[in-house]
Amino acid sequence: MIIYAQDVAVKFPWRKERSRTLRRTLMQMLNGRTPSQKQWFWALRGVSFSLNEGEVLGVIGRNGSGKTTLLRTIAGIYSPDEGAICVQGTVSTLLSLGAGFQPALSGLENIYINGVLMGFSEREIDEVVEKIVEFAELEQFIDSPVKTYSSGMIARLGFAIAVHLRRDIMLIDEVLGVGDVKFRQKSQEKIREMMTEGRTVVLVSHNMESIRQFATQALWLDRGLVRAQGTPDEVIQQYLNPQ
Amino acid sequence: MRYFIWTDLRLIYSNKLLGFLWTLLDPLMMMLVYVLIVVVIFQRGGPQFPVLLFSALLAWRWFTFAIVGSVKSLTGKAKLIQTMRFPKAVLPLSRVLVGLVNYLFGLLALVPLLFIFKAKFTVHMLWMPALLAIQLLFTLGLAFLFAALGIYFRDLENILQFGLRLWFYLSPGLYSIEDRISERWVQIYMLNPFASLFESYKNVLVRGKPPNAYIGIALFWAVAFFVVGWMFFVFKEPQFAKDV
Numbered sequence: 450m451i452i453y454a455q456d457v458a459v460k461f462p463w464r465k466e467r468s469r470t471l472r473r474t475l476m477q478m479l480n481g482r483t484p485s486q487k488q489w490f491w492a493l494r495g496v497s498f499s500l501n502e503g504e505v506l507g508v509i510g511r512n513g514s515g516k517t518t519l520l521r522t523i524a525g526i527y528s529p530d531e532g533a534i535c536v537q538g539t540v541s542t543l544l545s546l547g548a549g550f551q552p553a554l555s556g557l558e559n560i561y562i563n564g565v566l567m568g569f570s571e572r573e574i575d576e577v578v579e580k581i582v583e584f585a586e587l588e589q590f591i592d593s594p595v596k597t598y599s600s601g602m603i604a605r606l607g608f609a610i611a612v613h614l615r616r617d618i619m620l621i622d623e624v625l626g627v628g629d630v631k632f633r634q635k636s637q638e639k640i641r642e643m644m645t646e647g648r649t650v651v652l653v654s655h656n657m658e659s660i661r662q663f664a665t666q667a668l669w670l671d672r673g674l675v676r677a678q679g680t681p682d683e684v685i686q687q688y689l690n691p692q
Numbered sequence: 693m694r695y696f697i698w699t700d701l702r703l704i705y706s707n708k709l710l711g712f713l714w715t716l717l718d719p720l721m722m723m724l725v726y727v728l729i730v731v732v733i734f735q736r737g738g739p740q741f742p743v744l745l746f747s748a749l750l751a752w753r754w755f756t757f758a759i760v761g762s763v764k765s766l767t768g769k770a771k772l773i774q775t776m777r778f779p780k781a782v783l784p785l786s787r788v789l790v791g792l793v794n795y796l797f798g799l800l801a802l803v804p805l806l807f808i809f810k811a812k813f814t815v816h817m818l819w820m821p822a823l824l825a826i827q828l829l830f831t832l833g834l835a836f837l838f839a840a841l842g843i844y845f846r847d848l849e850n851i852l853q854f855g856l857r858l859w860f861y862l863s864p865g866l867y868s869i870e871d872r873i874s875e876r877w878v879q880i881y882m883l884n885p886f887a888s889l890f891e892s893y894k895n896v897l898v899r900g901k902p903p904n905a906y907i908g909i910a911l912f913w914a915v916a917f918f919v920v921g922w923m924f925f926v927f928k929e930p931q932f933a934k935d936v
Contacts, residue, residue: 461934470847525777526933542775549772566778 451618451649452500452523456532459518463488492518494673495532498666503647507654507664507681509688515673516653520544520620523651538617538649541567546607552596556587556606559595563610577613584639585609586632605632612639619643619650657685715794716801719746719753726866740898743809746802747897748865748890754795755831755886756856761787762835763842763849770936780929784839788831792824802897812900819896819903823889826907826914830885833917836925843928843935864890885910 493515500506508516521527522534524542549566550559560581564574582591585605595603621640637659644650644663654660660667660681667684669677677687723746730737738744765783766773773780806813842848863886864872873881881887888910892903 469844471845471851472847474845521774521933526774528930540777544775549769549776566772566776568778 451502451537453535454496454498457493457496457522457529457534458491458531459493459522459527460489460491460530463490491673493522496675498668498678500649502649504665505644505650505652505663507652507660507667508670509654509660509667510670514670516670517622519670520622520651520653524620536618540618540620541611541614541616543611543619543621546604550595550603553594555594556591560610564614567614569614574614581609581613584613601629608636612643617649619648621650622653661685715797719749719798720801723749730866740809743805743811744894744898745865746805747893750795750798750802751827751889751893752860752865754791757794758788758791758831758835759838759856760849760852762839763852765839766843766932766936773933773936780932781836781925784835788835792828806897811898814900816896816900816902823892823903826911827889829918830914833921836921840925840928843932859886863887882906882909885913
């Protein structure tokens with residue numbers, strides 16, 4: 450088993466005020482008011498599943514149902530507040546494209562910074578850097594600062610980095626809509642290629658077709674709870690026709 | 693790690709010569725402002741006042757650059773923290789080290805001043821690495837602490853700006869301890885780690901004397917704050933992605 454989750458729950462503080470400030474905290478203390486009792490919002494509750502090597506888990510659910518939280522928990526960005534999650538192997542994420550870019554630096558420099566942050570060595574990045582640039586179709590612009598890029602170019606570069614610097618487990622969060630039609634086709638092909646390579650993948654998507662096509666098992670999240678779990682066809686059937 | 697420092701440096705020095713000149717000019721101009729106030733207007737300060745001030749000011753610039761930068765080092769990278777798993781400590785750490793590099797460049801401006809104002813070049817200058825190590829440790833501890841606190845108190849930076857200014861005037865940068873601090877208060881005054889640090893910088897760089905006798909207190913604070921700051925940071929780190 451490569452990913453094993455047992456009753457995973459993740460909570461967030463339910464915030465009423467816009468942001469906490471020292472001034473507000475001091476005022477509350479001076480007025481003898483204890484900071485109001487913290488309320489929690491459970492983004493995930495009692496989620497259990499296990500995934501073997503080479504399997505693809507498709508996660509479906511409405512907006513705000515906890516899909517992204519689940520991916521971030523698998524990636525180790527959040528730690529579960531209850532339950533346990535065990536991930537064997539290294540994880541790479543396709544969560545949000547170009548999040549770590551430094552606008553003032555060139556595309557090439559950003560490839561290296563991103564790669565190093567993901568835990569790759571300089572030499573490993575050297576090996577794929579040409580492929581990344583070629584895939585992102587940014588040959589002419591790779592030495593220009595990223596702040597001069599269009600949003601499509603940033604997304605392309607982010608996607609290219611994420612798919613070329615890969616780890617054992619891939620987490621994909623509906624980034625399939627990248628750039629123009631042509632690039633979208635190309636990126637979908639790339640994802641298809643990775644899935645059929647026998648890589649372990651967790652895929653979050655609203656596209657039932659791609660879940661049906663790639664997933665070996667599916668999970669339906671509804672307000673942080675698992676509504677259904679099983680083969681993709683069954684789960685999609687229930688999701689589309691809830692009683 | 694190397695990449696982070698390199699990135700920050702690239703950003704600062706991106707305008708090539710201009711960026712480099714700025715890190716030299718910045719403390720120099722600060723010094724000139726203080727020289728104007730103290731020497732010209734108040735008619736105080738000895739013949740070596742500018743270089744004594746500069747040797748303290750340079751170290752202080754490093755400290756404020758690192759601390760003020762650390763407060764926003766995590767909140768400024770919120771998106772990155774929420775999409776990637778990496779040791780968050782590199783963010784404040786790189787800020788402190790970039791400040792150190794700036795400091796070392798600043799020494800280029802200090803050396804001519806040492807000649808102009810006839811500083812004593814002695815073996816005591818070899819104390820510098822030890823003094824820098826103490827300040828590094830102290831700065832790192834506070835940087836970790838404030839980086840973590842910066843997430844929970846968004847207005848921390850404003851208060852910090854004020855606090856740092858006050859701290860500087862309470863440290864012997866613009867004056868020396870013998871001139872301005874009475875015997876009775878010296879013991880309490882020296883609890884400030886920058887009291888002995890500033891005096892030590894002045895002693896070894898300009899006066900040709902060994903470090904200040906109270907430097908042990910600065911070392912104590914440095915170790916204590918480093919341990920506390922680091923432990924607090926590590927304790928809070930699992931929550932950063934949620935709270936940032």
